[in-house]
Amino acid sequence: MVQYSADLDSAFAAVADPTRRGILERLGRADASITQLAHSFAMTLTGMKKHVAVLEGARLVTTRKEGRVRTCRIGPRRLAHEAAWIEKYQQLMDDRFNRLEALLERTRE
Amino acid sequence: MRGTTPTTRITTPVEREIHAERIVNAPRDRVWRAYAEPALVAQWWGRGNRLDIERHELERGGYWRYVEHSDHGVHGFEGRYREVTAPERFVRSFEWDGMPGHVAIEFVTLTDLGDGRTRISIVMQMHTPEERDGFLHSGMQEGLDAAFAALDRTLEP
Numbered sequence: 001m002v003q004y005s006a007d008l009d010s011a012f013a014a015v016a017d018p019t020r021r022g023i024l025e026r027l028g029r030a031d032a033s034i035t036q037l038a039h040s041f042a043m044t045l046t047g048m049k050k051h052v053a054v055l056e057g058a059r060l061v062t063t064r065k066e067g068r069v070r071t072c073r074i075g076p077r078r079l080a081h082e083a084a085w086i087e088k089y090q091q092l093m094d095d096r097f098n099r100l101e102a103l104l105e106r107t108r109e
Numbered sequence: 110m111r112g113t114t115p116t117t118r119i120t121t122p123v124e125r126e127i128h129a130e131r132i133v134n135a136p137r138d139r140v141w142r143a144y145a146e147p148a149l150v151a152q153w154w155g156r157g158n159r160l161d162i163e164r165h166e167l168e169r170g171g172y173w174r175y176v177e178h179s180d181h182g183v184h185g186f187e188g189r190y191r192e193v194t195a196p197e198r199f200v201r202s203f204e205w206d207g208m209p210g211h212v213a214i215e216f217v218t219l220t221d222l223g224d225g226r227t228r229i230s231i232v233m234q235m236h237t238p239e240e241r242d243g244f245l246h247s248g249m250q251e252g253l254d255a256a257f258a259a260l261d262r263t264l265e266p
Contacts, residue, residue: 085241086119089127092156093117097131097229099153100143104135107149 014058019043020051024060024074031073034063125241129231137221140229141196144217150175168193173201188212197221203233211240 014020019041026032026040038048052072055061059075118130133140143149147162154160159178166172167190174187188202196219203213213235220228235241 086121086127089129090117090119093119093129093131093231095156096154097117097133099156100140101133101135103143103149103153104133104139107139108135 014054014060017051017054020055023051023055023072027061027072027074031071033069033071035069037072125235125238127233127235127241129233131229132222132226133229134226136225137219137227138196140219140227144199145195166190167199188215208240211236213240 015024022041023037026037032040034045034048034052037043037052038045041048043051052061052063055072055075056063061072062075063070063072065071116131120128120130122128143153145167147165150165151160151162154175155177161176161178162174163176164172164174164187169190169192171190171193172187173190174185177184177186185206186203187206188204190199190201191214192198192200198216198218200214200216203215204211213233216230216232216234218230218232220230222228
């Protein structure tokens, strides 16, 4: 069973950031190491690691470590879509149930 | 942002099925009424958008049709009730006007938790992944389309 925690960094939060969209575009062309990405985006290694961690949390990117090099690649498209879809459904249902709770609160006898 | 308000628990135990679960702080009878009385449904189901309840025949075989008016357009939803067991469960078919002929089945179960709260469990069953995606499109009114489009573009092979 796949379970999504509400506070998990979502695909939407991940792609809302222009740098992370850039990273996805870059990885869409070819795999790259964190160091290469940091160079491309003129960022520190630490800063790039954080962005990659967000993308990895949203399953948009996968990484694997070989020796001292961590290589990043685009995550499975289907999973990314699934995560984004779930996030949207969550938002829809939250909005709806929040309204329901407000109604139940108003009509409390 | 989230975390401060109660959230809905979403799971996908099998493909083409999506479960949503939420515990609300009200006894089951009142939650049932919020689903059963058209004047009450109109106050929450549309998430703040105007909602016209055109048909609401809450009985086996009965027809339902809701029309939601948002800033981004008018969306009709409709179907028929397959099973109605007050105050704990109903099953209905669910179609969005935007994808006529594609029918999902919605199972709504209300569980009395015995402490004045109620668990609402909603299962949506779709036939194909396309129907599942299309179904969610019907709820796309929060300006998230751009994020989705960006996601699609960046993930193009």
